[in-house]
Amino acid sequence: MHFPASNSPFPQFRREVRWSGMATQADLLNLAMEYHRAIPERIRRYLNGRGIPDPVIDLHLLGWNGERITIPVFDRDGKLAFFKLAKDPEDPAAGPKMLTPAGTHAELYGWERVRVKPCRIVICEGEFDRLVLESQGIAAVTSTGGAGVFRQEWAKEFEPIPEVFVCFDRDEAGRNGARRVARLLSQAKLVELPDEVGEGGDVTDFLVRRVKGREEFLRLLQDARPLTREETSDPIGKGRAASGKGARDDVQYLKSRIGIEKLVGRYVSLRMRGENYVGRCPFHDDNDPSLVVYPKTQSFYCFGCRKHGDVVDFLREMEALSFGEALDVLRDLAA
Numbered sequence: 001m002h003f004p005a006s007n008s009p010f011p012q013f014r015r016e017v018r019w020s021g022m023a024t025q026a027d028l029l030n031l032a033m034e035y036h037r038a039i040p041e042r043i044r045r046y047l048n049g050r051g052i053p054d055p056v057i058d059l060h061l062l063g064w065n066g067e068r069i070t071i072p073v074f075d076r077d078g079k080l081a082f083f084k085l086a087k088d089p090e091d092p093a094a095g096p097k098m099l100t101p102a103g104t105h106a107e108l109y110g111w112e113r114v115r116v117k118p119c120r121i122v123i124c125e126g127e128f129d130r131l132v133l134e135s136q137g138i139a140a141v142t143s144t145g146g147a148g149v150f151r152q153e154w155a156k157e158f159e160p161i162p163e164v165f166v167c168f169d170r171d172e173a174g175r176n177g178a179r180r181v182a183r184l185l186s187q188a189k190l191v192e193l194p195d196e197v198g199e200g201g202d203v204t205d206f207l208v209r210r211v212k213g214r215e216e217f218l219r220l221l222q223d224a225r226p227l228t229r230e231e232t233s234d235p236i237g238k239g240r241a242a243s244g245k246g247a248r249d250d251v252q253y254l255k256s257r258i259g260i261e262k263l264v265g266r267y268v269s270l271r272m273r274g275e276n277y278v279g280r281c282p283f284h285d286d287n288d289p290s291l292v293v294y295p296k297t298q299s300f301y302c303f304g305c306r307k308h309g310d311v312v313d314f315l316r317e318m319e320a321l322s323f324g325e326a327l328d329v330l331r332d333l334a335a
């Protein structure tokens, strides 16, 4: 990650942090503390307004890097793995709301909750949703990869937790993602957010924008249902993921449904240049926009590290996924 020396108003941020073993834990923790101390009052007020009060901001060390809200994400061993970066609410520029820094892959946000084996936990979709639930005294976790990524290796850590609820966004990607998580966790129940949150509505819409309370959310949990037999035995799209011609057709179909610029734009701020898009490469420490995305050929190429490929390659590299896992994610995005 790189902070431009010229336009950062915070001298302490004028440094680079490399994620692949270059920065020590102490460096990263110090950085988290610096970011936390630098959080402007207006950002605190914004977070308060979206259901995250000061004690939760302080406990989870939310911060500010001069451009974006920083959310430190700790791995299973309690080490600071990376910062998720949320957009400045007053930044008028288009671009992803959340950025995942270069070279990181999906992590579970909230390992400290899983580790203490609570009697009840909610798996939700998004870092802020998780903090909104925590603010209501409800133990919650999320995948930093969103609804599409939940790793099999995380699942066994949930086994000792008697009640596991999956509450994703009220849209197709959310429903598919929730079913996939529930297939990995036998005790999991699916929580359906009511119509009133609207299509694409989430936990924050329910608790903050619709001003529902903790009790009303707990009632949703009571109404949660396990997977039906059909959902358990017939995972969506699994048949289409078979090898051979079917799989090739499937990949072609998915590629045609998901513009590569849209997928890359979930991770990288892209600017249009001619008929292509350019952005800072997430696969190397990129000071220039070296990554070029070619909508015409649905491919990308980095002039710095020479990584290249299609949507599947990008997603696999970005989230450290197998081919099949990447297709699952794309299928959800295409839905």
Ligand SMILES: [Zn+2]
Residues within 6 Å of the ligand: 281, 282, 283, 284, 286, 290, 302, 303, 304, 305, 306, 307
């Ligand atoms: Zn690169």
